[in-house]
Amino acid sequence: MVKFSIIVWISVVAFLNNGNVKPVESEDSNAKADEKYENVLQELKAIKREVENYRKTSTRLLQENKIMKNELDKLHVNDQIQAKMIANKRLKRSKRDESTCAFGQNQSPVAFTAYLDHHKTNLGVDQAIVYNKVLLNKGAAYNVYNGMFTAPKSGIYIFSWSSAARQTGAIFDIWINLVVNASTQTTAVAESRLRGHDHQGSSTVIIHVNKGDVVWTKRLSSGGAEIHSEPERRVSSFTGALLFAED
Template identity: 35%
Template sequence: MKYICTSILFITCISIVSVFGGEDCCRKIGKAKAALLEAIDTLQRTNRLLGESSAIPSNKVAFHARLTPYVTLGSAQTVIFDHVITNIGKAYNQHTGHFTAPFNGIYVFACTFLQTRGTGVHLQMVNNSSEISKGYGTSGSGEAGVMTAVIYLQKGDVVKVRHYPGKGSQTIHGHWSFFTGYLL
């Protein structure tokens, strides 16, 4: 880009000098050339900085996933939110339903879920095997359950949503149930 602009400026300078002549004209064109080259350098530096800042830093972690099918859950069964909408850092696995912490840090998790008509749903959010939150969607029509947790995780810790142990089979509604998490 720099060389194309310089070449165009040089050709313009020769054309003007040959038509109008004079030293004063060449001096003005020389100043214009210097200003143009400085502007090109500034634009290139700005583009490099913008390019670097638009990339997502490697220590960012966030995911948002939705459950697509209706799922009838057995005791302590993991809910697999299979449709990943966002997965920055690739820490959520849509095949297992597990979020694995890639870094030590404070994480925020939320789960919103809807039961099918006529049945309640008991869910539990666990870190490794310890409960960190629980929620219940009542048996009324269109009643949602919600769970949230803010927790310090160490690299390799696993957070998942599962059916509450010992609650018998209950059905969770597809398309209206989400699991979200991110590193603060």
């Protein structure tokens, strides 16, 4: 009986060994599997946390990017508004300048230059000097036949004139006044002290002139009665221009 029991135990052990069934080792394997499962679970949890952090970071970056884009859009809009304001100011300034300046694109310029091309003698007292050659007459306000400029509009004008004296005998001088209507403004004088010598005097004024006023030059009562000039040596001349027109 004992012998039979021993044989049965040996057979069972052999059977278990051949079938790889080891009860004790099976518990160890389960423990190791549970440990591996727990490790994998922890790693998955860590990956999940990283993914969640990445998602939060991505969401925050998207929000910051959106805020930045909105700020840039505001800056762009502000720049456009500022550029339009500057452009409008420049346009208004340009229109204002054009409305007041005689040389604006929308204004007809008023300017002239005329000269005397010969030696003039026997000038009477207060006689107008007729500059008979015209270099420029924008606005056609200068009259080449009587030497007078009639202002086509009110405003600030500049006038300049020169006269030359040449001694032919005694000491000789010539005094020329600028006149608006009948009112003398300023005077230019030229005096020649040596025979054959030419001397030139000139003057320039900036004055207000009303529309219809007549501006001209005349010989002053004192001094000589001759004014010198030549076709190529145009030493006696008269110039005027409208600087700023009034509305």
